[in-house]
Amino acid sequence: MSPDTIASSNPPSGLAALEALEARLAEDLSLLELPAREWVIGKTHDGGEVLDVAVIGGGMAGLAAAAALKLLGVRARIFDRSPQGLEGPWATTARMETLRSPKQLTGPALGLPALTFRAWFEAQFGAQAWQALDKIDRLQWMEYLIWYRRVLALDVRNDHTIEAITPRADGLVVLSVQAHQKRFDVYARRVVVATGRDGLGGPALPGFIDGLPRGRWAHSSDAYDYRTLAGKRVAVVGGGASAMDSAATALEAGAASVDLLIRRADFPRVNKGKGAGNPGLTHGHHALPDEWKWKIRHYINAVQVPPPRGSTLRVSRHANARFNLGCPVSSVDSTPDGLAIHTPKGTFAADFLVVSTGFKIDWTARPEFAAFAPHVRTWASRYTPRSADDQDAELSDSPDLGPAFEFLEQVPGACPGLSNIHCFCYPATLSHGAVSGDIPAISTGAKRLARGIATLLYREDVEQHYAALEAYTEPELYGDEWQPAEAPALYAEDK
Template sequence: MHRPASLEDLERRLQLDLLWLNQPPKAWLPRTEVDSAEVLDVAVIGAGLCGLVTLAALKKVGICNVRAFDRAPKGREGPWITYARMETLRTRKDAAGPALGIPSLTFRAWFEAQYGAQAYLDMGLIPRPMWMDYLVWYRRVLDLDVVNDATLSAIGFREDGLIALDFERAGAKEQVLARRVVLATGLDGLGAPTLPDVAARVPSRFVKHGADVIDMASLKGKRVSVVGAGASAMDNAAAALEAGAARVDIFVRRADIPRVDKFTGVGNQGMTQGYVGLPDADKWTYMVAGERAQIPPPRHSVLRVSRHLNAFFHLASPISELVEAGDAVDVVTPKGRYRTDLVIFATGFSVDFGKRPEFSALAGKILLWRDAYTPPAGWEHEGVGSTPYLGPSFEFLPKPGLDPGLAASVSRVACFAYPAVPSHGKITSGIPSISDGAARLATGLARSLFVEDRTYHLDRFLAFDTPELLGDEWTDADIDEDMSIANG
């Protein structure tokens, strides 16, 4: 079997695959302008994994006037080389990821073209920085339109149904109009990293969140405390230890570290495709039970920490107090008091529009799970309840009572980010099912835009009069016979 012998060879194969698949197909949407300025059919906020696969999936269905905007510089989108601190991805290496069913677009094809098939077989998990290299390549070979260094400052709903997006770029302000908007904003999605109240009891110089950009080299010789028991906690603890921290204490509020990933046990195409169709009660049960069980850190992530003799795990040790002690902080738990130089809270993310002023136009207008579903006693969960209750194509649903025009505008914005998980399942929370999610999103956007333009498309249909046949392709045998009889 012939395999591409170089990256250039693979790129030629990819272009041939796209040609054979007729990708991208011809664009079919009418061009929209306002005051001679282009209106995007879809604007995507974020150009990490979710943003890039959204652009690619939209082009695949002929929606080509699309563009993504990311606040990060080119090549630094997403967490991969900024705040992610694992050595390798946690996803199995053979997951097809954002390839959208195109074999030559997979990470495996990209890797083997450069390093060979045996090197792929020998590799355990994908090195984290290499995944970023792959995404940079993915963006280039698909010619995806991304504007970097563009910070969204506001979303506005116009009376004509268009959405106004205000950006800041290089100190200048710019407004972009779009018919649809996709929020592909990753883990923090619609809010911000979560810090418990106790974190505010000491000066901010003593506190970091696991998603902050931390100069790990500065921790050499320092005492570091990490709060949490998930993968991020282990990654941060290991990074501090490897940077030469004198001591790292890991504080876990539970009596044991979670051991079973319940979602791994049901990871299959049935769940990927079928979850969205479940009754709300079933979705709620999956999400709350999963949250209560928590997702364990990978075994290799914990071993990465525990191999250091100066790493200390403290179980059943919730943080009850932080107390400033000169140039350090005392971490207080039911089991004792621990002096530290820095506390890193690996405590996840929350949906909180108050912390994302750029999304203030959505605050109080979108339906949340707590608005749509009342769980039985004992199954309450504030975190799940605060996530958006999305429609079948990831669109926000308006709260009852909104003005009809505003309600329609709200549903022109889609959430293709982590907060979509309770509504759509785990297809926006990682690599394995991201193509399935993007296909669902793109199909829904195509349907929505076509229906909105139905008059335009129907008029084109009724007006179409280009003949396929010219009338000279056949001879009417009866006419010829009648003429022969008439001529004797």
């Protein structure tokens, strides 16, 4: 078929085009001989199955990790506490209208063009719709991830809550699982913790909420029904993206007013993290000296990330939204009429308070990690900033991870098996760069994780792999492919 014929033909659309895309992906995988043949030597414990890898969390990072492992021939099973279709924040606690990342980023596609969001979108809505698209709709992104899971046939167990993760000296990790009103143990050789932005803790809650009635405040990450805020005076603490999303959602739900209480005297205007993004940083951060790792991440933390322009305009188009800059909250009182929020600019009256104050590493907030949390080596033990201006609690609390994102022991030998647990969520950023949670470089991180785990699994079983090499008997030659040559005749002078 000539190029002109191709250009003039009518491409399929909708379901037929999606099926064609899936066939294209299957062909691409076949051409690349992917997934690789499963090669990890299976193990059992007390007669039961031992998983090669268990992945905790079925959001984008968990799916990408499992997919990268599958392509390398490593069996991975994902456990997620949410019902199917509600993994991650996209359809639950996220409140942005669109993703904050540019649409052209390939996300978890792992280098496969047919696995990109763009390919999925164009197959259903066409190339013109893609060109007209500004940012990706948040719920449409969730639909894409559901398709991603299906088309790669990933093994995901929904409604499974992990109550404890316990490393053992014999190289196994035990997961205590609660599912469908039953409790049972799952054994795995490796465990990947892909639990998102708050993966090793929870919300960073300010002290001024202590003692407030729980029904009068929420963190921006809470699964809260904002429709209940209709007609109410709402205050939102914070000036970042989540604060804007919360404020806009409250306003769209019919809030009487929304006061944004913003500590800084002005918004940061430039997203430094976006400007720094390039393959050099993505692939090279983990190999930098400690001082440079700290310097880069601390700088981004200190200058902060501005809220997206679209999210800010979503708030400011409401006449009953007020941006109060240079307005840190000092204390909050609960009164018969609501809340009295005290700031240097006066006292604000509100009926409900949303704190958009980010997240922190807090092992006590995650009881499932109790068996190994006290033994995790952190960057506080690895690196000391040179000046007080460089102090950064988030970075100090971050785990010091090995090359395959594995946890390391604070005291060698104190927690055997700890390194069989891998941290593939936001707190890995200082060690490995922003490759374990955000859309831009999630494929890079997933590939690095999968290759690292494959390396470790092979090394652990190298004796058995060598024995299999010795025992391999499939012949390449059968002996009938040639005839031995006759010895050469003697020259006359040799007679």
